[in-house]
Amino acid sequence: MIAYSTLGTNDMDRSVAFYDAVFGALGGVREVTSENWTRYGRAGERAKVCLATPFDRQRATFGNGTMLAFEARDRAAVDAFHAAALAQGGADEGAPGVREETHYVAYVRDPDGNKLCAFTPK
Numbered sequence: 001m002i003a004y005s006t007l008g009t010n011d012m013d014r015s016v017a018f019y020d021a022v023f024g025a026l027g028g029v030r031e032v033t034s035e036n037w038t039r040y041g042r043a044g045e046r047a048k049v050c051l052a053t054p055f056d057r058q059r060a061t062f063g064n065g066t067m068l069a070f071e072a073r074d075r076a077a078v079d080a081f082h083a084a085a086l087a088q089g090g091a092d093e094g095a096p097g098v099r100e101e102t103h104y105v106a107y108v109r110d111p112d113g114n115k116l117c118a119f120t121p122k
Contacts, residue, residue, distance in 0.1 A: 004039070004048035005068055007114045008060030012038065014111055015051045018088040022110075023049070025080035026072055026118060062113040069117040075104045081118035082106035090116075098122055 009015040016038055020030055023040050031048070032039040038051040049068065054060050072078045079096050085108035086092060093115060094107035105119040 002047050004050055006050045006052050007068070007110070007112070008054050008062075009051050009112050010053070010060050011111070012036070012051065012053060014089070018085070018090060018110055019049075019051065021084040021088045022081055022090070022108075022116070023070075025084045026070055026077055028070075060112055062109075062115065067107075067115040067117055069119060072118045072120045074120055078104055078106050078118045078120055082108060085110070085116070 012035065016030065016033060019038070019040060023029070026042070028040050028042045030038060031041050036053045040049045041047075070081070072081060075096070082092075082096050089111045091109040092107075093109055094105070096104065096106040099105045102122055103119045104122055105117060107115065107117050109115050
């Protein structure tokens with residue numbers, strides 16, 4: 001159902017470095033980059049994640065209670081996502097581990113404060 005999601009950024013270069021590493025850990029690649037727009041995808045999937053500077057030229061902010069979750073192929077990919085996020089200036093929002101007895105999950109915030117999750121079935 002989702003075609004793409006957009007996350008605002010205040011520093012495209014910093015965000016590209018962060019998401020190249022984080023999405024690389026999940027098998028994603030950068031497909032398009034410009035001064036104001038960057039798009040990521042994963043082979044065989046139509047849904048995309050985009051980074052954008054706000055159209056209204058105001059400062060990008062994150063939403064309280066808003067989060068994007070990305071399915072990982074296995075626990076090692078969840079661990080790699082979490083490690084890559086922290087290495088690229090992200091913040092820990094929940095170390096990798098089993099949640100709700102159903103999934104192995106890790107939570108981080110990107111350098112702009114957007115909350116992200118990577119998960120795989122337990």
